[in-house]
Amino acid sequence: MSQQVGVEHGVVLPVRVDPRGIDGPTARETAGPWWRRTSRGLYVPAHVETSAAQRVAEVACLLPARHVAVTGWAALAWRGAPYAEGLDASGDPRPVPLAAPRRLLRPQPSFCLCEERCDPKEVERVDGVPVSTAVRATCFEMRYARDLETAVAVLDMAYLSDLVTPAEVAAWVGTHASYTGIEQARQCLPLARENAWSPRETLLRLLWQRHRPDAVLLANAPVFDLEGRHLGTPDVIDPATGVLGEYDGVLHLEGSRRARDLRREGDFRAHGLEPVVMVGSDARDPRHVVGRLHEAYVRAAQRPASVRGWTLSQPPWWRDTSTVALRRALEGAERDIWLARGRRTDTG
Template sequence: MTARIPLPDGWADRAFRIGDAVRAGASTSRLDGGDLERPFWGVRAPAAFTDSSEGSRPKLPVRRSDVEALCRALQVRMRPDAFFTHVTAALLLGLPVPGRLARLRPLHVGCAAPGRAMLARDIVGHSMRIDPDDLVDRGFLRLTGPARTWLDLAGSLTLGELVAIGDALVQWRSPLVTLGELGSALDRYPSRSGIKQARTALPLLRTRSESPRESVLRVIIVLAGLPEPECNLEVFDDDGIFLARGDLVYPEYKLFLEYQGDQHRTDRAQWRSDIRRTGRLEDNGWQVLQFTDDDLRDPTALVARIRLRLSARGRA
C-alpha cells in the first residue's frame, strides 16, 4: 500500500483552509484523503479532530470538547473580528442549554454591526450591536461573555429555561457572572430581542440552585403564587444530627420537593440511598414530594399537588 504523502509540518493536528494547503504544496488529491475530514466548505481537518458524524449516531449530550473542535475548524474561515455567540457561546461556556437547542450544528457566529453576518452552510450568522467588553477569549476562541450570552438566548428560551441558565451563571460555588452584571447587560441593550423575558427572569435567579430541572420546578411554583421554597437547604433532627439536603425545601411545613432524574432509577446504589434518606426524613416528621419530567410537563397538576400538601401541613 502506498504511504500517504505527509502534510506540511504542523498541519497534522489542526484544521486548515484548502487554499492555504495548496499554496504550501499539498495536492488536491492529497486533500481528499480518508485521513482528513471536511467539517466546512473549503476546510480540512485531521480525522477525529471534529465530530462529523452527529447525524448518524444516537442523540447524546453535546460535549464541550466537540463544540470547541468544530469552532476551531470554522475559525480558519472566519473574519478576524468575528466571534461565537448565542447557543454556541453557551455550549462553549458549559451552560445547561436545553436539549432541543443543544446541537453541534449549526454554529452561531457574530460580527459587530453594521458588518455583514457570515453566510454559509451550517452557520447562523448574526450582525449585532456589541460592546468589545462583552467578548471573552476561551483559549483560541473568541465568544460573547456570560452576561451577553444569557441576554442573547432570552428570545429563544422559555422563562424556566432562561432562569436555569441564569442560575448556573450565578451559582455560588463557581459563579461566571454576578446578578449585578446581568442587570447591567439589560440596561446596555434595552432593545434586544427577548429583553422583556430577561427582565422577568432576573429577579427569579438564585445562587444556590444546582440543577436546571430544579430551577424550572422553582419557577413553576413561584409563578403559581405559592411561597418560594429554599434551595438546597440542609435539615437536621432535634439533636442537631444531619438528616438530608433537599433540592427545594419548605422548613416551616417540613416538606421536601425533589426532582428525580433517571439516575435515581437506574443507579441501584442511588436508589437504595434515596429510600434510606426518605425514611430518615419521615421518621422525623418530614414529607417528601417527588417529581419527574412528566410532572414538569403538567404544571397545573404539579402545583395542585404542592398546594394540597402545604394545606395539609398547616398553610392557610
C-alpha cells in the same frame, strides 16, 4: 485564526485539503467515511466527537481577525459552563451564535450571525477564541431563548458556574433597554436562583411557583436536624411549610442510588418534612406532580409545629455556598471541599 486555538480544550482544528495528503486529506479522501466536513473547504477526522467545545473551535477557525465574537450558549460552553450543550428542544445541535456589528461572514449552517451593537470592550480572548464577556453571553442567551422557562434555566446555570452575579446581570439588562428580547431577560431576574444545580431543578421550581405563587422557594438549601446533623440538601424547599421537592432523573433509578434516595426521603419524613418527587414524565404532563404537591401541603398543614425536627439554620461547622459571591471567595482546599459537597451536576 491562530493554531493556538483550543489548546486547553483539547479540540481538533479543521484542516484544508492537501493534494499530498500530509497536512490534510486529499480530495479523494474527503469523499470517503474517514473525514467530516466542518465548513467550506475544512475537514476533521470523522471520529472526532462533535462536542460543544469542538463545534465552537470549528467555527472559530472561520472568524476574521477582528469584529466578530462567539456569544450565547457557545461562549458559555467555551468558558466551562455546565449544561451549555447547544442543543435544541429535540436534541439536535444548534448553530454557534456569533455577534458582529455587520455581516462580515458568508452564511454557513454551522453558525448564525447576530448583527447588533457590540462594544469591543465586551469581547475577551479565551483559549485563543474571541468570546463575549460572560454577562453579555448570558444575557444574549436569555434574550433569544425560546421561552421564559428556558431563559431562567440559562441564568440559573450561569450562576452555577459562577460566571456572573445577579448584580452584573441586572446592570447589563438595565443599560441595554432597546435590545431584542430584553424584556424576557428582565423577567428572569426575580425568578432565577444563585444555587440551582441543574436545568431540571429550575423546571421543578418554576412549575411549583406557578401553582404556589405566594411560596418563597429556596434552591438547594441545606436542611439540618435540631442537633446540627445534615439531613440533606433538597433541590427545592418551601421553608414556611417544610414541603420539599426533588427532581429524580435516570441516574436516580439505579439500584444503589435509588436505595440512598429512599433512605434520605425516610429521614426527611421522620423529621417532619414533606418530600415530593418529580420525574421525567412529569415535565410532559405536570398534573401528577402538581397533585402530589397539593397533597404534601395538606399533610404539612395538619402537622403540629411542635413536632418539627428540622431547621435551615446552619451550624458553625457548615460553610455557606449559596451565592456566587460566597463561592468566588473560596480558595484552595476549602473550595474543593465545599463545592464538591455543595453541588451536584448529575441530577438530570
